[in-house]
Amino acid sequence: MAEAVIEVRALTKHYPNVKAVDGVDFEVEAGQIFSLLGPNGAGKTTTIEILEGLRDPTGGEARLFGTDIRTGYAKIRGRVGVLPQDFEPFDRLRPREAVTYWATLVNRRITKEEVAELLETVGLTARADAYGMHLSGGEKRRLGIAMALVGKADLVFLDEPTTGLDPGARRDLWGLIRALKGAGRTVVLTTHYLDEAEQLADDVAIMYKGKIVTRGSPKQLIDRHGGGTTIVLAGAGEAGCKAVEARGIPCHLEDGDVLVHVADIGQVRAMLAKVAAIDISLTQIYTKRPTLEDVFLRIVGARMEEGELAA
Amino acid sequence: MRRVIADLIAFGRQYMRSRVGAFFAFAFPLILILLFGAIFSGQGATKIPLYVQDQDDTPLSRAFVQAVNNTTVIEYRQIPDDVDILAYIQQNSINTALRIPAGFQATILANQTVNVTLYGDPTLSTYGIAASAVSGAATGMNFGLAGARPMIGMEAQTVSREQFKFIDFFLPGMIGFTVLTNALFAMTPTAAEYRSRKYFKFLGTTSLTKGEWLLSKILFYTFIMSVSALIIFAVSALVWGGKAVLTPLTFAFIAAGCFLFTSMGMLLGTYTKDVETASAVANAIGFPMMFLGGTFFQIEAMPPIIQGLAAVMPLTYVNEGLRATMIFGNEAKALLYLGITVVLGLVFFVLASRALSWKSK
Numbered sequence: 001m002a003e004a005v006i007e008v009r010a011l012t013k014h015y016p017n018v019k020a021v022d023g024v025d026f027e028v029e030a031g032q033i034f035s036l037l038g039p040n041g042a043g044k045t046t047t048i049e050i051l052e053g054l055r056d057p058t059g060g061e062a063r064l065f066g067t068d069i070r071t072g073y074a075k076i077r078g079r080v081g082v083l084p085q086d087f088e089p090f091d092r093l094r095p096r097e098a099v100t101y102w103a104t105l106v107n108r109r110i111t112k113e114e115v116a117e118l119l120e121t122v123g124l125t126a127r128a129d130a131y132g133m134h135l136s137g138g139e140k141r142r143l144g145i146a147m148a149l150v151g152k153a154d155l156v157f158l159d160e161p162t163t164g165l166d167p168g169a170r171r172d173l174w175g176l177i178r179a180l181k182g183a184g185r186t187v188v189l190t191t192h193y194l195d196e197a198e199q200l201a202d203d204v205a206i207m208y209k210g211k212i213v214t215r216g217s218p219k220q221l222i223d224r225h226g227g228g229t230t231i232v233l234a235g236a237g238e239a240g241c242k243a244v245e246a247r248g249i250p251c252h253l254e255d256g257d258v259l260v261h262v263a264d265i266g267q268v269r270a271m272l273a274k275v276a277a278i279d280i281s282l283t284q285i286y287t288k289r290p291t292l293e294d295v296f297l298r299i300v301g302a303r304m305e306e307g308e309l310a311a
Numbered sequence: 312m313r314r315v316i317a318d319l320i321a322f323g324r325q326y327m328r329s330r331v332g333a334f335f336a337f338a339f340p341l342i343l344i345l346l347f348g349a350i351f352s353g354q355g356a357t358k359i360p361l362y363v364q365d366q367d368d369t370p371l372s373r374a375f376v377q378a379v380n381n382t383t384v385i386e387y388r389q390i391p392d393d394v395d396i397l398a399y400i401q402q403n404s405i406n407t408a409l410r411i412p413a414g415f416q417a418t419i420l421a422n423q424t425v426n427v428t429l430y431g432d433p434t435l436s437t438y439g440i441a442a443s444a445v446s447g448a449a450t451g452m453n454f455g456l457a458g459a460r461p462m463i464g465m466e467a468q469t470v471s472r473e474q475f476k477f478i479d480f481f482l483p484g485m486i487g488f489t490v491l492t493n494a495l496f497a498m499t500p501t502a503a504e505y506r507s508r509k510y511f512k513f514l515g516t517t518s519l520t521k522g523e524w525l526l527s528k529i530l531f532y533t534f535i536m537s538v539s540a541l542i543i544f545a546v547s548a549l550v551w552g553g554k555a556v557l558t559p560l561t562f563a564f565i566a567a568g569c570f571l572f573t574s575m576g577m578l579l580g581t582y583t584k585d586v587e588t589a590s591a592v593a594n595a596i597g598f599p600m601m602f603l604g605g606t607f608f609q610i611e612a613m614p615p616i617i618q619g620l621a622a623v624m625p626l627t628y629v630n631e632g633l634r635a636t637m638i639f640g641n642e643a644k645a646l647l648y649l650g651i652t653v654v655l656g657l658v659f660f661v662l663a664s665r666a667l668s669w670k671s672k
Binding site for chain 1: 314317320321324328329508510512513515517518669670
């Protein structure tokens with residue numbers, strides 16, 4: 001087993017009327033992408049701000065690189081890089097200047113070549129001399145990641161790095177996050193995008209109301225909570241649903257499609273043959289593996305849209 | 312110290328790239344020194360116009376008008392003697408007018424008292440000047456007619472080291488004002504912006520300490536304000552012939568003022584919600600201080616209650632200390648006021664350092 005970079009035990013952060021973090025336990029192994037997934041207000045940011053040394057916990061224990069964060073943060077600060085939530089660069093500093101500035105603040109002497117290399121890593125070479133305020137949303141986050149990496153951090157916290165970005169910029173950033181892992185860094189990623197966690201994370205912890213309600217790799221979570229495979233009879237409509245139910249097969253209607261859940265993967269082929277034999281009007285028939293979205297729906301009881309729980 | 316210098320350079324770059332910052336550091340004080348210099352330099356029209364209706368038009372009335380004109384503070388302008396003076400004043404928006412009645416000479420020659428009438432608004436400073444000129448001319452003529460001569464005269468002597476002009480008295484206030492506007496007015500919204508945009512939190516993930524961050528701002532403003540002071544001093548000397556002296560204590564006051572007002576701005580910015588509120592708070596505190604702190608008006612000329620308020624305005628000690636060293640050469644008073652400024656600065660620095668938190672609660 002790889003070395004645990006982060007160890008969290010019974011961590012709590014209580015406010016007068018809210019338990020923002022309520023007895024959280026987890027550990028993160030070196031070289032992993034660990035994702036804290038949950039809706040807004042779940043306690044994700046509070047948890048990682050405690051780990052970043054920006055908030056004091058009410059109780060529990062947290063160690064980074066084996067060091068207690070309450071007493072020894074100064075020793076490990078240089079090994080930790082942080083991209084805060086809603087990161088905004090300094091308006092009138094150029095990426096080249098911002099990275100050089102930040103390097104000094106984290107006690108690193110950096111050469112012009114190293115700055116250029118870092119900007120190349122995050123894909124900002126062409127924009128190295130633009131003012132921060134003129135960068136696009138994605139470029140701003142890339143600059144934030146460059147600043148987080150400038151101290152040669154082994155552990156990088158990325159707090160909702162793709163929130164508010166367009167799909168193209170999000171996918172570009174995913175590539176960069178994968179590259180961080182490829183370079184041997186440990187990444188802690190908070191997100192409320194289920195597809196992001198599913199695509200990137202080795203290990204996912206779903207947080208809800210201050211607690212980690214389930215944890216595992218995306219595959220483990222899907223296998224455990226995804227509810228099996230779904231056969232979709234596209235465009236079959238209400239009549240189709242009634243025809244399927246008439247054969248004793250439970251189903252439900254969603255946006256004009258008839259969905260049939262098969263809990264046991266071994267039964268999928270037989271069930272597919274059964275429903276295909278029913279004479280109903282449809283546009284196509286296919287199977288759908290569950291996603292983290294289905295896992296989230298089953299565990300929390302609601303869908304999540306842009307970080308908010310939908311009814 | 313490397314971190315302080317790096318932070319100073321990064322902050323300075325942003326400040327200078329913001330045209331607003333550069334405007335308030337250099338252009339604004341320059342405009343003010345040119346403007347106030349033009350108003351008070353003694354060049355151009357400094358006489359106040361006095362409209363005179365001489366209804367007598369005799370040798371004695373003309374001699375009286377001449378005596379008034381000789382005071383050099385008024386500029387004689389004639390009102391026709393056949394018009395209604397009150398209507399004429401109203402129609403022509405005249406501030407101050409003098410009527411010499413018909414029979415002026417005859418009454419004097421009959422050894423009786425005759426009154427001239429001065430029309431105007433006593434609340435205007437020009438009225439007081441005109442009244443003094445008319446009264447002085449009347450007294451002079453009275454002595455002449457009585458064959459007497461004044462027994463007490465007055466010789467004017469300036470109390471400063473050299474022959475100073477108003478611009479010299481204004482210059483120290485201008486330096487104090489520039490320190491206040493830049494350090495306080497810029498620092499308060501900057502601190503609010505750093506908090507609302509979570510820069511403080513981001514800085515909290517580095518090795519930079521709160522004290523280092525504050526120190527870099529104080530050093531930056533001290534440098535910028537010293538350059539600004541040199542520029543406005545040079546303009547005052549070259550354009551208006553100012554003779555105030557730049558002493559080492561001048562720069563000590565600039566540093567102490569930056570220390571004080573940067574810390575004060577930091578404290579205010581820490582407790583305000585957003586940049587807009589921070590600017591409003593800085594204005595609400597800075598503007599009264601600007602006017603009551605002896606920037607534009609002499610504190611001694613203010614009513615006692617306002618003088619009491621001026622005594623609790625930190626800017627007062629900066630402005631008066633600068634005047635003490637730059638105008639009067641009173642280094643003892645300057646050092647006392649420097650000490651007060653530094654102590655006030657320390658109080659605000661400690662409060663700001665405590666209030667400023669890298670961490671969330």
